[in-house]
Amino acid sequence: MTRTAYRTCPFCEAACGLELTVDGDRVTAARGDREHVFSHGFVCPKGATFGQLTDDPDRLRQPLVNGREASWEEAFDAVRAGLRKIIERYGPHALAVYLGNPNAHTMSGGLYVTPLIRALASRNVYSASTVDQMPKHVSCGYLFGNPLTIPVPDVDRTHLMLILGANPWESNGSLATAADFPGRLKALQARGGRFVVVDPRRTVTASHADEHLFIRPGADAFLLFGIVHTLFAEGLTDLGDLAPSVEGVAEVEALAADFAPERVADACGIPAERIRGLARELAAAPSAAVYGRIGTCTVEFGTLTSWLVDVVNILTGNLDRPGGVMFPLAPHLSDQPKRGKGFRTGRWHSRVRGLPEVKGELPVATLADEIETPGDEQVRALITIAGNPVLSTPNSGRLDRALAGLDFMVSVDPYLNETTRHADVVLPPTDSARKGHYDFSFLALSVRNFAAYSPPVLPPEESVPDECDILARLTLILSGQPDSDPALLHDFLLQQALQRVPAEHHDAVTGDHPAERLLDVALRTGAYGDGFGARPDGLSLQKLIDNPHGVDLGPLRPRLASALRTPSGKVELLGSSSAASSAASPAASPAASPGVSPGVSPAAALAGETARLLAALDRRRDEMVLVGRRHLRSNNSWMHNVPALIKGRDRCTLQINPADAERLSLADGDTAQVTSRAGGLTVRVEVTDRVMPGVVSLPHGWGHDVPGTRLSVAATSPGVNSNVLTDELVIDPLSGNSVLNGIPVEIKPT
Ligand SMILES: Nc1nc2c(c(=O)[nH]1)N[C@H]1C(S)=C(S)[C@@H](COP(=O)(O)OP(=O)(O)OC[C@H]3O[C@@H](n4cnc5c(=O)[nH]c(N)nc54)[C@H](O)[C@@H]3O)O[C@H]1N2
Numbered sequence: 174m175t176r177t178a179y180r181t182c183p184f185c186e187a188a189c190g191l192e193l194t195v196d197g198d199r200v201t202a203a204r205g206d207r208e209h210v211f212s213h214g215f216v217c218p219k220g221a222t223f224g225q226l227t228d229d230p231d232r233l234r235q236p237l238v239n240g241r242e243a244s245w246e247e248a249f250d251a252v253r254a255g256l257r258k259i260i261e262r263y264g265p266h267a268l269a270v271y272l273g274n275p276n277a278h279t280m281s282g283g284l285y286v287t288p289l290i291r292a293l294a295s296r297n298v299y300s301a302s303t304v305d306q307m308p309k310h311v312s313c314g315y316l317f318g319n320p321l322t323i324p325v326p327d328v329d330r331t332h333l334m335l336i337l338g339a340n341p342w343e344s345n346g347s348l349a350t351a352a353d354f355p356g357r358l359k360a361l362q363a364r365g366g367r368f369v370v371v372d373p374r375r376t377v378t379a380s381h382a383d384e385h386l387f388i389r390p391g392a393d394a395f396l397l398f399g400i401v402h403t404l405f406a407e408g409l410t411d412l413g414d415l416a417p418s419v420e421g422v423a424e425v426e427a428l429a430a431d432f433a434p435e436r437v438a439d440a441c442g443i444p445a446e447r448i449r450g451l452a453r454e455l456a457a458a459p460s461a462a463v464y465g466r467i468g469t470c471t472v473e474f475g476t477l478t479s480w481l482v483d484v485v486n487i488l489t490g491n492l493d494r495p496g497g498v499m500f501p502l503a504p505h506l507s508d509q510p511k512r513g514k515g516f517r518t519g520r521w522h523s524r525v526r527g528l529p530e531v532k533g534e535l536p537v538a539t540l541a542d543e544i545e546t547p548g549d550e551q552v553r554a555l556i557t558i559a560g561n562p563v564l565s566t567p568n569s570g571r572l573d574r575a576l577a578g579l580d581f582m583v584s585v586d587p588y589l590n591e592t593t594r595h596a597d598v599v600l601p602p603t604d605s606a607r608k609g610h611y612d613f614s615f616l617a618l619s620v621r622n623f624a625a626y627s628p629p630v631l632p633p634e635e636s637v638p639d640e641c642d643i644l645a646r647l648t649l650i651l652s653g654q655p656d657s658d659p660a661l662l663h664d665f666l667l668q669q670a671l672q673r674v675p676a677e678h679h680d681a682v683t684g685d686h687p688a689e690r691l692l693d694v695a696l697r698t699g700a701y702g703d704g705f706g707a708r709p710d711g712l713s714l715q716k717l718i719d720n721p722h723g724v725d726l727g728p729l730r731p732r733l734a735s736a737l738r739t740p741s742g743k744v745e746l747l748g749s750s751s752a753a754s755s756a757a758s759p760a761a762s763p764a765a766s767p768g769v770s771p772g773v774s775p776a777a778a779l780a781g782e783t784a785r786l787l788a789a790l791d792r793r794r795d796e797m798v799l800v801g802r803r804h805l806r807s808n809n810s811w812m813h814n815v816p817a818l819i820k821g822r823d824r825c826t827l828q829i830n831p832a833d834a835e836r837l838s839l840a841d842g843d844t845a846q847v848t849s850r851a852g853g854l855t856v857r858v859e860v861t862d863r864v865m866p867g868v869v870s871l872p873h874g875w876g877h878d879v880p881g882t883r884l885s886v887a888a889t890s891p892g893v894n895s896n897v898l899t900d901e902l903v904i905d906p907l908s909g910n911s912v913l914n915g916i917p918v919e920i921k922p923t
């Protein structure tokens with residue numbers, strides 16, 4: 174007997190609705206849910222393999238202790254012994270945690286990671302955020318008072334979209350949840366709008382664009398400052414209704430004074446007249462949205478660049494207006510205005526390099542330093558949850574060696590891969606078909622307001638616990654509780670959530686699972702909630718269960734006043750003066766990561782970065798630089814074990830422009846040796862004019878040929894690990910984010 178079930182796809186930020194065919198206890202097919210209120214039937218090759226991932230024979234279904242299958246009780250005993258010994262002997266800071274990307278896609282990640290970090294009480298918290306979007310958090314923290322208050326492009330209504338360093342045709346977007354991003358861009362063109370792509374590669378997105386401009390990697394801050402300069406020089410700034418709500422315009426004008434288009438054109442590789450043209454077009458469009466992603470974040474001036482993206486949106490009056498960039502309103506959050514204290518970083522610093530804390534974390538680029546360098550509070554044990562830092566973080570060769578030297582490591586992960594092979598204990602969570610799903614992260618970044626909850630599609634397996642239970646047990650072990658019955662934490666969290674709810678409603682909370690009950694409380698007290706009866710039409714868990722294709726909550730609405738968390742209640746272009754921020758303490762940081770002194774204001778931090786950018790105008794630009802890329806049938810490092818996704822010709826190639834190939838005596842199909850300060854590798858060359866001269870491109874997430882893993886399909890087409898080449902010593906100083914694009918490399922034929 175087959176049946177149909179509906180479920181949000183958990184693999185990327187697009188949050189598409191899937192229609193699953195279920196046969197007994199297997200998902201046998203996955204297609205787009207045509208009735209879904211947000212994705213309208215769209216699906217990509219990854220979502221379509223939902224069932225194959227669930228059924229992957231290499232997926233762990235039993236914990237591993239020292240490489241051997243063990244019972245869950247044995248595994249948790251080993252975890253307790255391993256972790257408690259380190260904490261008792263060396264204190265909590267000797268224990269680090271690394272949180273990988275899928276935590277943003279699971280309910281356990283949304284609900285149980287924060288309590289775990291609290292129980293850990295270590296300064297050594299790391300995540301994939303510092304190889305990804307941390308610059309955007311910092312720039313939005315400065316501008317809007319909260320690092321999670323991130324405006325998204327209103328792609329469905331905009332007249333002009335400027336896309337920098339993003340390839341949504343393949344990635345389906347990030348920090349902008351937009352199922353069927355390609356369809357939305359085509360609709361933009363069909364209604365007479367335009368989109369322009371700025372990228373050192375002519376990507377699929379660029380080839381569909383009305384215009385594509387090649388840019389030298391890392392140069393977007395020059396381009397954007399050139400645009401800001403032009404807006405002021407030609408009297409094109411027009412904040413419109415925003416004007417009374419924005420502070421610091423004159424200061425921004427002063428910062429942009431030195432960046433006339435003529436001065437920055439060479440550094441960008443874009444003619445001055447075109448930079449000026451972009452400024453004029455953005456100013457003249459009835460609405461426009463500038464959107465930057467990986468290519469604007471994982472670069473040396475990541476925070477400054479991310480800040481400039483929104484500065485342009487603000488100066489052209491496009492913040493918080495339809496067709497511009499807007500603040501989504503997620504169903505589990507409230508819509509109440511609140512003043513904040515201003516966003517601060519540097520509340521503590523990393524031990525070895527003195528890098529500042531940002532959003533409660535340290536940069537993953539310094540994790541190997543903390544493991545390798547002896548001394549008090551040296552990291553001796555590591556917990557990884559849904560992460561593969563051996564493939565995804567800079568100078569990963571060094572991190573790989575460092576992990577081998579840990580006293581103890583535990584990984585919560587369904588695969589024995591390049592990272593988890595170092596773990597003493599691997600705890601595999603149940604598969605996605607057996608998990609409920611609600612997007613705590615991405616409904617707050619969606620280009621249209623909507624709500625969806627998917628209950629588990631298959632019943633739980635006796636032998637495999639839910640990930641919420643695994644994280645709850647780890648949390649109880651970390652906090653030194655003798656009993657690690659997960660119900661203890663589930664109850665505690667529910668009581669905490671109910672603190673704001675009158676006691677007479679407590680019995681009205683519904684849900685079959687602890688995560689469902691927490692969600693029910695959040696929904697009912699959230700912006701569209703039923704208020705436990707006060708608004709009978711409002712949202713609740715039951716209402717979402719009754720609407721398996723989601724509940725549409727309409728296009729984004731202006732809501733600046735309730736979104737802002739700044740002390741002034743205004744947009745603070747230069748950040749809040751009351752919020753002492755701090756980047757790298759110069760004494761402790763290597764020369765490659767210059768920074769501003771601890772305790773400086775965001776305004777001083779931005780001014781410091783602007784001065785450093787100006788100095789970078791005169792750098793040599795004759796070396797080859799490396800950038801990354803993504804493919805539609807990949808998902809960072811972890812889907813190469815699905816036959817349907819890995820089949821076809823080798824995708825892990827070094828793309829190089831014909832002019833460079835000729836100069837270096839390389840032909841298509843040759844192998845080349847690529848070296849950087851951090852490391853070297855040998856890879857097959859693909860000669861293509863889709864990458865600009867002076868730039869080579871290699872995707873990340875490959876390199877599946879190391880011993881000790883269980884990835885039998887991925888190992889047949891292993892590729893090479895591009896992060897062997899990226900340099901952990903060069904970071905964006907204000908956010909601690911790694912620089913993964915624009916890496917100087919030398920290339921030789923082999
Ligand atoms: N050079 C270069 N490097 C990059 C990037 C780049 O563009 N260029 N991009 C960066 C970006 S944007 C990101 S987000 C990072 C990603 O960095 P990571 O998060 O470290 O790596 P992933 O490849 O996403 O690995 C995810 C892990 O989670 C496991 N997993 C999958 N589903 C679940 C689940 O439900 N529960 C648990 N517990 N585990 C699960 C997988 O088996 C895998 O081990 O990589 C970064 N690295």
Ligand SMILES: Nc1nc2c(c(=O)[nH]1)N[C@H]1C(S)=C(S)[C@@H](COP(=O)(O)OP(=O)(O)OC[C@H]3O[C@@H](n4cnc5c(=O)[nH]c(N)nc54)[C@H](O)[C@@H]3O)O[C@H]1N2
Binds near residue numbers: 337
């Ligand atoms: N198919 C697929 N989809 C994914 C993922 C995946 O691995 N595969 N990963 C998911 C994740 S975790 C994320 S964070 C998102 C990322 O989503 P995107 O940011 O859209 O993804 P990328 O393909 O890395 O696009 C970055 C682009 O920046 C360009 N670039 C590099 N350096 C520069 C620069 O200095 N300036 C400019 N202007 N451009 C530059 C690159 O050539 C590349 O085309 O994708 C998500 N979706």
Ligand code: SF4
Binds near residue numbers: 186
């Ligand atoms: S675009 Fe993303 S959310 Fe949609 S089906 Fe593909 S992987 Fe899933």
Ligand SMILES: [Mo]
Binds near residue numbers: 274305
């Ligand atoms: Mo990411």
